[in-house]
Amino acid sequence: MSIRLNKAIRELNIGLQTAVEFLEKKQELGEVKSDLNFKLSDGQYNALVGAFKNDKEVKNDAAKLFQKKPKEKKSTADHRAEALLKGNRPQYKPVGKIDLDQLNKPVAKSSVAPTEKNSEPVAATAVSQEQGKNEVNKVLKSEKEDKPVVNEKPIEKVETDKSVTPNKTKVEKSVEGHMTQKSVEPKVVEAPQNEEKNHDDSKKEVKADVVAEPASTISNTTTNSAVVEEKKDNGLFLTKNEKKILNTPKVNVLGKIDLSTLNQSTRPKKKSKEERRKEREEKAGQGNGQGKKKRVRINKERVDINAAANQQQNQNGKKGNNNNGGGNKNAGKKNRNRNQKPLEVDDEAVARQVKETLARLTSKSQNKKGAKYRKEKRDAVQERLNAEAKAERKESKILKLTEFVTVSELATMMNVPVTNVISTLMSVGIMVSINQRLDAETINLVADEFDFKTEYVSAEVQEAVSEEEDDENDLVSRAPIVTVMGHVDHGKTSLLDHIRNTNVIAGEAGGITQHIGAYGVTLENGRKVTFLDTPGHEAFTAMRARGAQVTDIVIIIIAADDSVMPTTKEAIAHAQAAGVPMVFAINKIDKPGANPDKIREDLSQMNLLVEEWGGKYQCQEISAKKGIGVNELLDKVLLEADMMDLKANPNRKATGTIIESSLDKGRGYVSTVLVSNGTLKIGDNVIAGTSWGRIKAMFNERNQRIESAGPAEPAIILGLNGAPTAGDTFHVMETEQEAREIANKREQLQREQGLRTQTRLTLSDISHRIARGEFHEMNIIVKGDTDGSIEALSDSFIKLSTEKVNVNVISKAVGQISENDVMLASASDAVIVGFQVRPSADARRLADREGVEINTYSVIYDAIDDVKSTMVGMLDKVKKEIVTGQFEVKQVFKISKVGTVAGGMVTEGKVHSKDKGRVVRDGIVIHTAPIDALKRYKDDVKEVATGLECGISLVNYNDLQVGDIIETFTEIEVEQKL
Incomplete structure (x- = not known):
C-alpha cells in the first residue's frame, strides 16, 4: 500500500x-x-x-513525556490544596454551647455571603477538628433534649440575595429551619465526609427533626454563628470575619428547609447587567489558578446545568417530604458525590481545551494563507531551479558541434587532454594528429568513449540545401581526380611538373609546396586527369585530409633512398579512412643508394602488400626528374579509374569542394574549387560555408579565363564576399537571397562553435599556475595569403604550447596586415605573424607608434622556429654550477685581522679568485662561501693552476682544518628548453 x-x-x-x-x-x-x-x-x-x-x-x-505533564501538574495542585487545608484546620476552636434559639431568627434578604477569599478561613473554622468534635456534638444533644424542634409548617425556600452568586464548585449546606447557609468549597467539605465515617454513632442518635449531618460537619455560617454567640456572651475577642457575621441581620426561619433546595445548582436563572458585572469583578479578584479553571466551567455549562438542577431539586424535595428529612440526608450524600466529580468535569474541560486549541490552530492556518501561498511559491521556484540544474547537467554532456572539427577543438569541448583523444583513436587503429579534422563517425566514437553525446547543430542548415537526385540516363563518364601525397622532399611536385611539363617548384618559396594545388592534365592518349598536389610538411595535415576526401585515387610517393616516414604513414591513414584506393610510387630509383625492396618491406610491416609481393596494391618504380616509369604509373592510375567507373551529371546545378581561398589585391577574394558534379557557370549564386556571392569571373589553373567548369574540373572563381574555409562544400542556389540567409545561419552557428571551444581561465587553472611557479602566455595574430596556410600555421603554433608557455592564436584571417590587426595586437599584447603577406603603410606606421612587433615569413619552417625561440626567451634563465678546481688544505694559519688562511695545493683544474668555495670534510659539505683572498707567496693572484701551492681564505669562515677539500665553482645562467 x-x-x-x-x-x-x-x-x-x-x-x-x-x-x-x-x-x-x-x-x-x-x-x-x-x-x-x-x-x-x-x-x-x-x-x-x-x-x-x-x-x-x-x-x-x-510524545509520551508531553502527555504525562498535565496529569503531574494536576496532582501537584491537589497536594498543595490538601496541605493548605491541613494547615488551616487548628486555627479556631469552638468553646461553650451553641444557643439554637439565637439562630432561629430569620436572615434578611440583603445579607451578603462572604467571598471565596473570606469563606476559606470560615470554612476551615467550621470543619471540626479532633479536639472540638465531641464538644459540639454534646452541645447539640443537650439542646435537642431541652428544646426539640417539630416541623409542622410546609417547606419554605429561603432566597439569598441575587447579587451573591455562589461558584459552581461551591456546595451549600443548611440546617433544617435553623441555620443560614454559606458557600463551602468542595475540597474543604471532604474533611467532614471522612469525619462522618469516624462518628457514625453520633449521627444515629440525632433524630429526624434535627439534621444530623450538619451537626457533625457544621457548615460555615452555622458554626461561625454559634461560636460568635458564645464569644459574644462570654466577652471573648472576635476576629474580623466574626465581626462581619455579627453585623449581618438574623433570619427567622419558619418551617423546615430542604438542603437540596439550596443546592449549588439552585441558582437564579436571570440576572441584571449590574449583577453580572459585579460577579465578573469578584471572579477577577480571586486571581488563583483554581478560580480561573472554575470560572471557565461556569461559562461552559451554565444553561445545561440549571435545567438538570431543577429536576434534581424536585426529586430531592419529594424525598424530603415522604421520608421526613431523608431527602436532606440524600442531599448531603448527593453533595458528597458531587464533590467527587471534578475528574469528570476536568475531562470535559480537557476535551474543550483540545477543541479550542484545534480551533486556534485552524484559525491560525486560515489567517496565514499568504504565508502558505508564499511557501508553496518558494517550493515551486526551488523545484524549477532543481529541474533547470538537472537539465543543465544533462546538457553539459551533449556536444553541439559541426562536422569536421579538429582533434584539439573536440578535446577542448570535452575538457579532456588532447593526448587522451589521440590515444583513444590510436587504440582503434586510427592515426590522427592534433590539428586533424575528424568526420562525424570518428567524433561519435570518441564522444561515446568519454560518455558524451553528439548533436550536429548544422544539420538543419545542411537540410536547407537540397540535393538533386540524378537520373542514370543523364550520367556520363568523368575524369578521375588523383591526389599525390607523401613526405616532404620525396618528389610529389616534381612528378606533377613532369606530367604537366611545368616548373611549379620554382615558384614555391623554399622549394617546398605550401599550398594545395589543383591541375587538369590531358594525357597523350587524350584522356583527362585532374591532379591535386598536397603539401608534405607535418603542419599541412588538414590539407592532406581534404585531399583524401575529395579524391578518387591517391598516389603515395616514397623516396627509394629514404624510408616510410611518419608523414607518409599519416597520408596512408587518411586514404584508408576515406576508403580511397592507393597506388604506390617509389621515387628516386636513379639515385645511388636507392633500395626499393626496403620500401616494400616497410609497407608489408604495415599490412600493405604490393602486387609484386602477392598483395592487392599496385606499385611502380619511377624517377620524377628523368621521367623513368611515369607513363607506366599513369596507366596503372587509369586502370584503377576504369575499375571504379566514375560518372557524373553535367546538366545540373554544380556542387563541389573549396580547395583553397585567398585574397588577391587586384581581384578580391579568390577561391580555387573542384567541381564534383554538375556544371559551374559565370553568374551562378554560390554558397560555400559562411561565404556567398555571385560568380563574376572564372579562370583555370594557368590563369586563363573560362566560361564554365564541368565535373572533375578545377577552377578559380571570383565574386564571393569572403574567403571560405578550405574543404567546405559549395552549392549553387536559385536566388541570391536564399544563399545569403543560409550563409547568415551558418555564420551564427560558427560563432557559437567558436565560443564553445574557447577555454576561459578558471580558479583551478590559476592554482595550477601558482603551483608550477613560472608561467607565461604568448598571444599571436596570424595573417596569410590562403586559408589553408593560415590553418596549418595556427595549428602548428598551438601545438607548440607547453606547461610553462601557452600559445594562443587570438585571430587568424586571410589578407594583408591591416590597422585593425595592429590595434588588436596592441590591446591584447600580441605578436603579428604574416605568412606571405605584408602590412600596409598605415599599419606599419601604427605598429611603430604602438610598439607592436610584426614578423613576416615565406617559409612555414622559419615561422615555427622563430616562435619557438621566442617562447624559450620568455622563460627565466636557470643558474648552473660549473666546478673549476679542487684545493687540498695542507696547513692552517691563523692571522689576526685576517682570520684563518688555508695553505695547500691545487689538485685539479684551476682556482680563480672570483670563484666560490665549498668546504668538503670527509665527503660532507660543511660550508659554502665566496673566496676572500687568493695568494701565491705574498702576491695576490687571479688564478692558480693545477700542481701549484697557494693560500686561500673564505669570506666569514675560519673553521678550516688540515685535510679539508675546498671545491671551487662558478655559476652561469643557462636558457631553459621547451
Whole structure:
C-alpha cells in the first residue's frame, strides 16, 4: 500500500529535503519527486523507516513525556490544596454551647455571603477538628433534649440575595429551619465526609427533626454563628470575619428547609447587567489558578446545568417530604458525590481545551494563507531551479558541434587532454594528429568513449540545401581526380611538373609546396586527369585530409633512398579512412643508394602488400626528374579509374569542394574549387560555408579565363564576399537571397562553435599556475595569403604550447596586415605573424607608434622556429654550477685581522679568485662561501693552476682544518628548453 511522502516524513520526524536526498541515492527503488503529495512505494517507505527509525523513536518518547505533564501538574495542585487545608484546620476552636434559639431568627434578604477569599478561613473554622468534635456534638444533644424542634409548617425556600452568586464548585449546606447557609468549597467539605465515617454513632442518635449531618460537619455560617454567640456572651475577642457575621441581620426561619433546595445548582436563572458585572469583578479578584479553571466551567455549562438542577431539586424535595428529612440526608450524600466529580468535569474541560486549541490552530492556518501561498511559491521556484540544474547537467554532456572539427577543438569541448583523444583513436587503429579534422563517425566514437553525446547543430542548415537526385540516363563518364601525397622532399611536385611539363617548384618559396594545388592534365592518349598536389610538411595535415576526401585515387610517393616516414604513414591513414584506393610510387630509383625492396618491406610491416609481393596494391618504380616509369604509373592510375567507373551529371546545378581561398589585391577574394558534379557557370549564386556571392569571373589553373567548369574540373572563381574555409562544400542556389540567409545561419552557428571551444581561465587553472611557479602566455595574430596556410600555421603554433608557455592564436584571417590587426595586437599584447603577406603603410606606421612587433615569413619552417625561440626567451634563465678546481688544505694559519688562511695545493683544474668555495670534510659539505683572498707567496693572484701551492681564505669562515677539500665553482645562467 502506497503512502504519501508528507505522512512518511511526519511519522519519521524528518525533513522533506532529507527524505528526498536519501531516496535519490536509492535510485534502484524508483524515481522520487520533491512533492509532499508524492506517493511512495513500499520499497521506498521501508527504506525510509529502516534509515530513520531512530528519529521515529525519539518522537514517540517525546510524545509520551508531553502527555504525562498535565496529569503531574494536576496532582501537584491537589497536594498543595490538601496541605493548605491541613494547615488551616487548628486555627479556631469552638468553646461553650451553641444557643439554637439565637439562630432561629430569620436572615434578611440583603445579607451578603462572604467571598471565596473570606469563606476559606470560615470554612476551615467550621470543619471540626479532633479536639472540638465531641464538644459540639454534646452541645447539640443537650439542646435537642431541652428544646426539640417539630416541623409542622410546609417547606419554605429561603432566597439569598441575587447579587451573591455562589461558584459552581461551591456546595451549600443548611440546617433544617435553623441555620443560614454559606458557600463551602468542595475540597474543604471532604474533611467532614471522612469525619462522618469516624462518628457514625453520633449521627444515629440525632433524630429526624434535627439534621444530623450538619451537626457533625457544621457548615460555615452555622458554626461561625454559634461560636460568635458564645464569644459574644462570654466577652471573648472576635476576629474580623466574626465581626462581619455579627453585623449581618438574623433570619427567622419558619418551617423546615430542604438542603437540596439550596443546592449549588439552585441558582437564579436571570440576572441584571449590574449583577453580572459585579460577579465578573469578584471572579477577577480571586486571581488563583483554581478560580480561573472554575470560572471557565461556569461559562461552559451554565444553561445545561440549571435545567438538570431543577429536576434534581424536585426529586430531592419529594424525598424530603415522604421520608421526613431523608431527602436532606440524600442531599448531603448527593453533595458528597458531587464533590467527587471534578475528574469528570476536568475531562470535559480537557476535551474543550483540545477543541479550542484545534480551533486556534485552524484559525491560525486560515489567517496565514499568504504565508502558505508564499511557501508553496518558494517550493515551486526551488523545484524549477532543481529541474533547470538537472537539465543543465544533462546538457553539459551533449556536444553541439559541426562536422569536421579538429582533434584539439573536440578535446577542448570535452575538457579532456588532447593526448587522451589521440590515444583513444590510436587504440582503434586510427592515426590522427592534433590539428586533424575528424568526420562525424570518428567524433561519435570518441564522444561515446568519454560518455558524451553528439548533436550536429548544422544539420538543419545542411537540410536547407537540397540535393538533386540524378537520373542514370543523364550520367556520363568523368575524369578521375588523383591526389599525390607523401613526405616532404620525396618528389610529389616534381612528378606533377613532369606530367604537366611545368616548373611549379620554382615558384614555391623554399622549394617546398605550401599550398594545395589543383591541375587538369590531358594525357597523350587524350584522356583527362585532374591532379591535386598536397603539401608534405607535418603542419599541412588538414590539407592532406581534404585531399583524401575529395579524391578518387591517391598516389603515395616514397623516396627509394629514404624510408616510410611518419608523414607518409599519416597520408596512408587518411586514404584508408576515406576508403580511397592507393597506388604506390617509389621515387628516386636513379639515385645511388636507392633500395626499393626496403620500401616494400616497410609497407608489408604495415599490412600493405604490393602486387609484386602477392598483395592487392599496385606499385611502380619511377624517377620524377628523368621521367623513368611515369607513363607506366599513369596507366596503372587509369586502370584503377576504369575499375571504379566514375560518372557524373553535367546538366545540373554544380556542387563541389573549396580547395583553397585567398585574397588577391587586384581581384578580391579568390577561391580555387573542384567541381564534383554538375556544371559551374559565370553568374551562378554560390554558397560555400559562411561565404556567398555571385560568380563574376572564372579562370583555370594557368590563369586563363573560362566560361564554365564541368565535373572533375578545377577552377578559380571570383565574386564571393569572403574567403571560405578550405574543404567546405559549395552549392549553387536559385536566388541570391536564399544563399545569403543560409550563409547568415551558418555564420551564427560558427560563432557559437567558436565560443564553445574557447577555454576561459578558471580558479583551478590559476592554482595550477601558482603551483608550477613560472608561467607565461604568448598571444599571436596570424595573417596569410590562403586559408589553408593560415590553418596549418595556427595549428602548428598551438601545438607548440607547453606547461610553462601557452600559445594562443587570438585571430587568424586571410589578407594583408591591416590597422585593425595592429590595434588588436596592441590591446591584447600580441605578436603579428604574416605568412606571405605584408602590412600596409598605415599599419606599419601604427605598429611603430604602438610598439607592436610584426614578423613576416615565406617559409612555414622559419615561422615555427622563430616562435619557438621566442617562447624559450620568455622563460627565466636557470643558474648552473660549473666546478673549476679542487684545493687540498695542507696547513692552517691563523692571522689576526685576517682570520684563518688555508695553505695547500691545487689538485685539479684551476682556482680563480672570483670563484666560490665549498668546504668538503670527509665527503660532507660543511660550508659554502665566496673566496676572500687568493695568494701565491705574498702576491695576490687571479688564478692558480693545477700542481701549484697557494693560500686561500673564505669570506666569514675560519673553521678550516688540515685535510679539508675546498671545491671551487662558478655559476652561469643557462636558457631553459621547451
